[in-house]
Amino acid sequence: MEFIIVTEQYYPGIALIQLNRPKELNALNRKLMEEVRDALQALDKNEGVRVIIITGNEQAFAAGADIKQMADKSAIDMLLIDQFSTWDQIRRTKKPIIAAVSGFALGGGCEFTMMCDMIIASETAKFGQPEIKIGTIPGAGGTQRLTKAIGKAKAMELILTGRFLSAEEAHFYGLVNKVVPVEMLMHEAVELAKEIAQMSPVAVQLAKEAINRSFETQLDEGLAFERKNFYLTFASADQKEGMQAFIEKRKPTYTGK
Ligand code: CAA
Numbered sequence: 258m259e260f261i262i263v264t265e266q267y268y269p270g271i272a273l274i275q276l277n278r279p280k281e282l283n284a285l286n287r288k289l290m291e292e293v294r295d296a297l298q299a300l301d302k303n304e305g306v307r308v309i310i311i312t313g314n315e316q317a318f319a320a321g322a323d324i325k326q327m328a329d330k331s332a333i334d335m336l337l338i339d340q341f342s343t344w345d346q347i348r349r350t351k352k353p354i355i356a357a358v359s360g361f362a363l364g365g366g367c368e369f370t371m372m373c374d375m376i377i378a379s380e381t382a383k384f385g386q387p388e389i390k391i392g393t394i395p396g397a398g399g400t401q402r403l404t405k406a407i408g409k410a411k412a413m414e415l416i417l418t419g420r421f422l423s424a425e426e427a428h429f430y431g432l433v434n435k436v437v438p439v440e441m442l443m444h445e446a447v448e449l450a451k452e453i454a455q456m457s458p459v460a461v462q463l464a465k466e467a468i469n470r471s472f473e474t475q476l477d478e479g480l481a482f483e484r485k486n487f488y489l490t491f492a493s494a495d496q497k498e499g500m501q502a503f504i505e506k507r508k509p510t511y512t513g514k
Pocket of ligand 1: 280281282284285320321322323324325361363364365366368387388391394395396397399
């Protein structure tokens, strides 16, 4: 594993996946997400594991999909690469997943946390879908899951402006389960995991599946729609300008083309 660290028994019955690309604020490139997929598949089959915690570092859970890897792609490239099909494993995982979030959880990073089952946030956590600022839109569930989690008006505001939600606001809107001081983040996530790990793993799996069924009815159609629109933005000059401007650390100029 190049970009993640997996600890099978972080605590008895509790596995930890740490996203580990700190210099790039854990930007989610395709290799990193393939490693996450493989780790989740293995942990799901591992009988000694009851609950999985996924975390980043103090600065960032993840600052989004890797812009540098996507910037010059065409809409057809994006459609053919279909990078988010790898991400589908997160929601296919049968065991419960807790995201322990400090710092930035933006774009694909925010979408990643929302694909987990519960979120514990540190006081420094910042959630957002800033794709609009780089000439594109969320592509890994943001328009669907954020809207369901915090309601249409707030989701519109965040997705159309790229503003961030503080940890406190995220808690207020029901996006996260609990907010704790940074130094308590892993302790709190483990406490939650320990409680769940004591329950019947069969009942836990069935309950998770049933909750997701209530939450995710009609989600598939919405996700497919969002994914196509996300790929479609790569046919625009504005997406090229937005991502290039990010890379060159300047303000973008959008032409609507
Ligand atoms: N992709 C690639 N590299 C990224 C990145 C990303 N999403 N986010 C940060 N980085 C890199 C920066 O380019 C920088 O690298 P260099 O040192 O080589 O220049 C390094 O990480 C540190 O970042 P900054 O210098 O920008 O740090 P900052 O503290 O000044 O700003 C930030 C932090 C506000 C998070 C800023 O980095 C930022 O805006 N990042 C992009 C956020 C974003 O737009 N995310 C959405 C991506 S698209 C997406 O996710 C699509 C989807 O739906 C899946």
